[in-house]
Every structure is written in C-alpha cells, then in structure tokens.
Amino acid sequence: MAAFLRKPLKLALVQLASGADKTVNLSHARSKVLEAAQAGARLIVLPECFNSPYGTQYFPKYAETLHPSPPTKEQSPSYHALSAIAAEANAYLVGGSIPELETSSKKYYNTSLVFSPSGSLIGTHRKTHLFDIDIPGKISFKESDVLSPGDHLTVIDLPEYGKIGLAICYDIRFPEAAMIAARKGAFLLVYPGAFNTTTGPLHWSLLGRARAVDNQSYVALCSPARDVNASYQAYGHTLIADPSANILSEAEDSETIIYADLSDEAIVNIRKGIPIYTQRRFDLYLDVSEGQN
Numbered sequence: 629m630a631a632f633l634r635k636p637l638k639l640a641l642v643q644l645a646s647g648a649d650k651t652v653n654l655s656h657a658r659s660k661v662l663e664a665a666q667a668g669a670r671l672i673v674l675p676e677c678f679n680s681p682y683g684t685q686y687f688p689k690y691a692e693t694l695h696p697s698p699p700t701k702e703q704s705p706s707y708h709a710l711s712a713i714a715a716e717a718n719a720y721l722v723g724g725s726i727p728e729l730e731t732s733s734k735k736y737y738n739t740s741l742v743f744s745p746s747g748s749l750i751g752t753h754r755k756t757h758l759f760d761i762d763i764p765g766k767i768s769f770k771e772s773d774v775l776s777p778g779d780h781l782t783v784i785d786l787p788e789y790g791k792i793g794l795a796i797c798y799d800i801r802f803p804e805a806a807m808i809a810a811r812k813g814a815f816l817l818v819y820p821g822a823f824n825t826t827t828g829p830l831h832w833s834l835l836g837r838a839r840a841v842d843n844q845s846y847v848a849l850c851s852p853a854r855d856v857n858a859s860y861q862a863y864g865h866t867l868i869a870d871p872s873a874n875i876l877s878e879a880e881d882s883e884t885i886i887y888a889d890l891s892d893e894a895i896v897n898i899r900k901g902i903p904i905y906t907q908r909r910f911d912l913y914l915d916v917s918e919g920q921n
C-alpha cells in the first residue's frame with residue numbers, strides 16, 4: 629500500500645485565546661506557534677477566526693483583502709504575519725481562518741490560509757458550508773447574513789509529508805467533502821472550528837471521530853479557547869483523532885496546545901484490518917470523489 633504520510637509528523641493544535649485587538653492576537657498567535665515549533669511540531673494549526681472575536685457583527689470590521697495575491701501589508705496584516713510566523717517556526721502553518729473581503733465582488737468569506745516552512749502561501753480554503761442554524765431557546769446564528777460560501781473543496785500537498793484536506797468548522801457536518809479529500813489521499817483532515825456550548829457537547833467530538841472512522845484518516849479540530857465574556861462562546865475541546873477514531877489528545881476549554889505524533893502505520897494498519905477502501909460498492913451508489921479534480 630502506498631504511503632499516505634511519507635514520514636512521521638508531530639502535529640500541534642493551538643487552542644488560542646484571542647480578544648478584540650487584532651495586533652495583540654497576531655502577536656499572541658506568534659508566541660504560541662513558536663512554542664509549538666519549539667516542542668517539535670512541524671504542522672501547526674490555529675483556530676477559526678483566530679485573530680478576532682467570532683460573530684457576524686465582527687466579520688466586516690476585521691475583514692482583510694487577499695487579492696491580488698500577495699496582498700500588501702495594509703490589505704492583509706494577517707497574511708504577512710502568518711507567512712513570517714511559519715518561516716520563523718520553520719513549520720507548516722494552517723492559519724485558522726480570517727474574515728476576507730473580496731473587493732471586486734464586495735463579498736465576505738471565512739478563509740483559511742496555509743503557509744509552508746519558508747513562509748510561502750501553499751493553499752487557501754473559503755468555508756463552503758455556512759453556519760446557519762436555529763435551535764429555539766439555545767442558539768440562532770446566520771453566517772450567510774454577511775458571508776458568502778466558497779466554491780472549492782481543498783486538498784493541500786505538504787511536499788515532505790503528504791496531503792491534507794482542509795475545511796472550516798460547519799463544513800465538518802458534510803461528510804462528502806471529507807470523503808473526497810481522503811479518497812484523494814489525504815492522511816489528515818483539518819478543521820479550524822468554533823463550535824459553541826450548545827452544539828459542541830452534542831456533536832463536536834462525535835463529528836471528529838465520525839470523519840476519522842468514515843475515512844480511516846487522522847482528524848484535527850482546532851477551536852479558540854472559551855471566552856466567557858464573548859457574545860459567542862466557543863466550545864474549546866480542540867482534539868486530534870487517529871485513523872481508528874481514537875481520540876489521541878483533547879483540550880478542555882482554556883488556552884492550551886495539544887500535540888500528537890502521526891504515523892503512516894496507523895493509517896495502513898486500520899485500512900488493512902478493516903478494508904473498507906477496497907469494499908465499496910460503487911455499482912450501488914456514486915463515488916463522490918469521481919470527477920473532482
């Protein structure tokens with residue numbers, strides 16, 4: 629069986645505490661990413677909306693312009709900070725997500741930027757499924773009041789290691805995207821996310837483990853730390869599941885970094901033992917990865 633993960637990889641997820649001041653958030657993210665790199669992590673992940681509070685009222689205020697690429701420092705301080713942090717850490721960096729304003733269409737997106745250890749941008753993902761829910765008496769949220777959905781699924785090649793699938797938070801509820809990334813060879817599915825204290829306890833861990841067991845891939849969910857004074861309280865519980873859907877590491881709700889050592893053997897062994905990859909019945913149902921480039 630071909631290697632999915634070409635060599636062992638230490639993964640770090642930073643459950644970052646951020647507030648209203650973007651400059652402070654960027655500088656705090658830098659110190660936590662460097663701490664993770666110092667501990668040996670070579671792939672480091674930040675949370676959804678890592679440099680701002682999360683909420684529709686905040687997206688326009690914190691939005692940055694990413695096109696034409698590369699943007700200027702004025703257009704996107706976060707782009708430049710993340711690029712510099714990745715280079716300083718000498719690690720791959722999934723820069724959580726930031727609100728993006730595409731000036732030509734005047735549309736806002738929830739966008740993740742991924743940088744290589746040399747600080748080059750190697751991938752982006754615009755959240756494709758917007759978080760529009762209404763659970764009476766509990767939580768009502770409508771990202772689509774402000775945001776537009778992305779129109780691409782995202783798989784990124786980390787040359788020394790292999791491929792990762794990247795999506796954002798609510799995207800995890802749609803198993804097709806994860807399955808497509810895994811069938812394209814992703815060893816890891818990464819979700820910067822910010823579930824809340826209603827749906828978090830219900831589904832966060834379940835969804836992480838579900839995507840792992842469906843796809844026999846590693847899964848990483850990276851949340852902001854909970855801020856009890858925020859209008860939207862993130863669930864926290866950043867976690868890493870292995871390809872057998874065991875939780876390798878899980879945070880509580882305060883700021884922390886969690887780590888896991890990923891290996892190809894864990895993927896190969898579960899796929900040998902429970903060979904769903906060769907048992908699918910595409911004569912009975914569609915292969916969702918068919919036709920996806």
Ligand SMILES: NC(=O)CCC(=O)C(=O)O
Nearest residue numbers: 759797798822823824827
């Ligand atoms: N930021 C998000 O997309 C939140 C998703 C969420 O909480 C959910 O239950 O799904």
